[in-house]
Amino acid sequence: MKRRPGLSARVKLTLSYAAFLMVAGALLLAVVWVYMLRYAPGIVTSPDGTLARSVRLRFVPAVATTLAFLMVFGLTGGWILAGRMLAPLTRIADAARLAAEGSLSHRIRLKGPSDEFRELADVFDTMLEQLESHIAEQQRFAANASHELRTPLAISQALLEVADTQNQNELIERLRVVNTRAIDLTEALLLLSRADRKTFTRSPVDLSLIAEEATESLLPFAEERQITLDVTGETAHTLGSAELLLQMVTNLVQNAIVHNHPAGAVAVHTEVEPGASVLLVENTGHHLPPELLPTLTEPFQRGTERIRTDHAGVGLGLAIVHSIVRAHNGILALTPRPTGGLLVTIRFPGTPPPQTASQ
Secondary structure, three states: OOOOOOOOHHHHHHHHHHHHHHHHHHHHHHHHHHHHHHHOHHHHEOOOOOEOHHHHHHHHHHHHHHHHHHHHHHHHHHHHHHHHHHHHHHHHHHHHHHHHOOOOOOOOOOOOOOOHHHHHHHHHHHHHHHHHHHHHHHHHHHHHHHHHHHHHHHHHHHHHHOHHHOOHHHHHHHHHHHHHHHHHHHHHHHHHHHHHHOOOOOEEEEHHHHHHHHHHHOHHHHHHOOOEEEEEEOOOEEEEOHHHHHHHHHHHHHHHHHOOOOOOEEEEEEEEEOOEEEEEEEEOOOOOOHHHHHHHOOOOOOOOOOOOOOOOOOOOHHHHHHHHHHHOOOEEEEEEOOOOOEEEEEEEEEOOOOOOOOO
């Protein structure tokens, strides 16, 4: 946006300081003049009432000289003081200019006591840090997504190249599996994008009903792996998208089944705390090192190893969960169980149960 040129803040402060000093000096000289008229009138005026010659020769030039000195002193001092006062703003502007050019690693790190400029610089540094972290995360996500999407396409290409030497039924089945995986990955990416944008309608949701629906849909998958599913708890209402919350719980329960011991167990529980509705998903499984937990919510991370199994998913399960929780203003906590496995705790802002219409 182009703006018409104007005076800089430093020039405005300088002129304001000099003008204030001139006004203060003029008022001071006026006070002196009034004092002389009241207490020494013979010095100021002649017997005929006119201005004394000595006053005209001495006082008037002295006033002019004093005002000129105050103007020069005010302009010089104001320029120096304004420069010192505006120095933090100059550093903030330089940092903003570098950020606009794409450099987000620069930090102001303004020193000195806490004041308005220091608070503004600290807020700007925090914003740059979060922005740099977010962009780095998006870049990693784009790189991983490109890699994940390229893999099924490369497999499909290889299968098509050797189609004439393979059994057709086997080839079709393998292509179906690869194509299904590509579709699942694309749908997961779209769901993740939708959760990040928060473009959904919010309505009252009971987490206990969502938990029952998700576990019921995954019951055949759990029975196939001889995993016991246990759903307990009380009604826990929150405000959000029932579709997204169902996807969130489904992802959590599916991950809990996949990353489990044979004949293990998965427990889903809902409860209410003061001001919060809580969902807990707990499973048995391998021991998880604490340093691995922060990476589990990153895209394309699959537990302790980046391996593919028959139900390894697309590596976006907990990443989607994290985005949905964040979009609903919730808090996600991952805690390793002492005996192995993972406890996932999610807290959403609680809401009163919806009022039922009277019969």
